[in-house]
Amino acid sequence: MIKVKSVNKQSLIDFEDSLFMLVESVDKFDSGKALYVDAIIVNSSNPEDYNRIFKAVRTHYDPDVYLTPIFAVAYKTLPYLQENACDGITDLAKYEQLAKRVRDIKENMGQLYLQQQYANSEEGYLYKLLQFLFTRDTSFAPIPSRHSRVNYYFPLLSDLLNDADDHTAMDILDAGIKKGYLSEGKMFDKVHLCDNCGSAHHNLRETCKNCGSVDLEIRDLVHHFKCAYVGPETDFIQEHSDDLMCPKCHKILRHIGNDYDKPSHIYVCNTCDDPFQDPGFTYHCMDCRDSKDIHHLNEHRIKNLYLTTKGKYLVLNGLPKKIEKKSGLATDVLGIYDLGIFQSLLKQEQARCTVTEGSSVLGEVHLTDPGMNVLSRREMQILQGELSMTLKTYLNEFEMVTSVNPYCYYFLLINPDDERIEKIKDVIEYNIQNLIKSNVDKSEIEVEVDMKPISEIGEDFEF
Numbered sequence: 532m533i534k535v536k537s538v539n540k541q542s543l544i545d546f547e548d549s550l551f552m553l554v555e556s557v558d559k560f561d562s563g564k565a566l567y568v569d570a571i572i573v574n575s576s577n578p579e580d581y582n583r584i585f586k587a588v589r590t591h592y593d594p595d596v597y598l599t600p601i602f603a604v605a606y607k608t609l610p611y612l613q614e615n616a617c618d619g620i621t622d623l624a625k626y627e628q629l630a631k632r633v634r635d636i637k638e639n640m641g642q643l644y645l646q647q648q649y650a651n652s653e654e655g656y657l658y659k660l661l662q663f664l665f666t667r668d669t670s671f672a673p674i675p676s677r678h679s680r681v682n683y684y685f686p687l688l689s690d691l692l693n694d695a696d697d698h699t700a701m702d703i704l705d706a707g708i709k710k711g712y713l714s715e716g717k718m719f720d721k722v723h724l725c726d727n728c729g730s731a732h733h734n735l736r737e738t739c740k741n742c743g744s745v746d747l748e749i750r751d752l753v754h755h756f757k758c759a760y761v762g763p764e765t766d767f768i769q770e771h772s773d774d775l776m777c778p779k780c781h782k783i784l785r786h787i788g789n790d791y792d793k794p795s796h797i798y799v800c801n802t803c804d805d806p807f808q809d810p811g812f813t814y815h816c817m818d819c820r821d822s823k824d825i826h827h828l829n830e831h832r833i834k835n836l837y838l839t840t841k842g843k844y845l846v847l848n849g850l851p852k853k854i855e856k857k858s859g860l861a862t863d864v865l866g867i868y869d870l871g872i873f874q875s876l877l878k879q880e881q882a883r884c885t886v887t888e889g890s891s892v893l894g895e896v897h898l899t900d901p902g903m904n905v906l907s908r909r910e911m912q913i914l915q916g917e918l919s920m921t922l923k924t925y926l927n928e929f930e931m932v933t934s935v936n937p938y939c940y941y942f943l944l945i946n947p948d949d950e951r952i953e954k955i956k957d958v959i960e961y962n963i964q965n966l967i968k969s970n971v972d973k974s975e976i977e978v979e980v981d982m983k984p985i986s987e988i989g990e991d992f993e994f
């Protein structure tokens with residue numbers, strides 16, 4: 532049953548167990564009220580209304596507000612951007628689809644770790660984006676926008692940033708990829724940004740390499756077969772006749788194809804009269820009015836992005852806490868080491884592999900389990916110790932394990948073959964799941980094991 536009531540001049544629609552706020556006038560819109568509803572429906576065909584609502588909702592400090600689903604009423608005139616930046620469209624008659632989408636998003640929101648503090652605003656923006664992607668369970672897709680300084684709207688990020696900072700959005704996305712929270716999907720466009728101000732709004736022009744003027748004319752080149760003379764068509768034009776006459780042999784050119792042809796064209800500069808075949812190309816920035824050779828434009832690739840397991844792990848568990856001095860690691864056992872020692876041994880093994888063409892592999896184990904969050908510190912330490920001991924039992928005597936925190940473990944396999952890699956991966960996933968299920972009440976454990984050849988691990992790898 533649909534019930535419509537009005538609270539604070541904002542219509543509310545109650546469908547099954549979802550409460551929608553219907554926004555018809557942006558002037559009365561108060562983003563804080565989103566706390567009390569499950570989703571917002573915008574009934575407007577004016578793109579500006581959507582932009583204001585996106586901005587108000589997405590910049591709110593409370594995740595229950597900034598992650599609120601926003602739907603659009605399907606107007607034919609609603610631009611592509613606004614329609615696609617919403618969580619879906621509706622015709623104000625059928626609510627089943629919407630209610631289902633809202634339930635899915637709300638359920639995902641319920642699983643998020645409540646992160647309160649960020650080292651800086653960029654880290655905060657990236658973190659919010661990862662939360663957004665997790666709750667929507669979709670890939671990240673930049674949307675073309677003629678109103679953006681870089682020609683693209685980046686969902687959530689563009690609302691958090693000012694227009695002039697749109698290139699910051701690309702830096703934030705690059706940081707997310709570098710840290711392994713986002714993976715790259717299909718590359719579908721490129722933008723070329725002004726070297727001086729980062730804008731993508733510029734005119735490209737053919738330019739005289741001699742004097743820098745853009746006042747050029749294109750003229751056909753004429754090639755007279757008989758005498759092999761080649762020159763601009765203007766050389767052949769006569770003052771008192773429409774016939775073309777060769778300036779070298781003074782014959783009249785009659786039939787194109789038989790007497791002569793036009794093999795290409797030539798530029799002539801109206802400022803310095805220089806003729807040339809290849810002009811330079813310059814850009815004129817519409818924002819800062821800078822003018823430079825196009826080689827100075829900075830190319831950025833526009834692509835779809837996906838939330839990785841590591842990114843999902845982050846939003847479910849929060850940003851890494853400082854590594855605790857007193858970990859539960861049983862470092863008196865041979866092959867179990869503190870992170871610092873493990874990192875040194877890994878570097879040494881990398882050097883050894885380079886010389887001996889070894890194929891050693893770094894294993895990465897991530898756990899996500901809301902049930903683990905209620906354990907005491909002491910219980911966490913015990914679990915961390917148990918898990919690292921368990922991991923060590925699958926390794927050879929000369930292989931090693933470390934743990935960054937109770938949710939994250941690394942191990943090193945020396946020259947394993949593919950069969951062993953697969954087998955260890957399966958065994959670890961299966962056994963760690965069981966171990967946690969039998970130790971943690973109401974466990975919803977998920978175990979992810981990634982294997983990476985250590986030759987692919989760079990200097991800046993973050994543990």
Ligand SMILES: [Zn+2]
Pocket residue numbers: 739740741742743744800801802803804805
């Ligand atoms: Zn010139």
Ligand SMILES: [Zn+2]
Pocket residue numbers: 755757758759760777778779780781782
């Ligand atoms: Zn001729």
Ligand SMILES: [Zn+2]
Pocket residue numbers: 725726727728729730816817818819820821
């Ligand atoms: Zn510029």
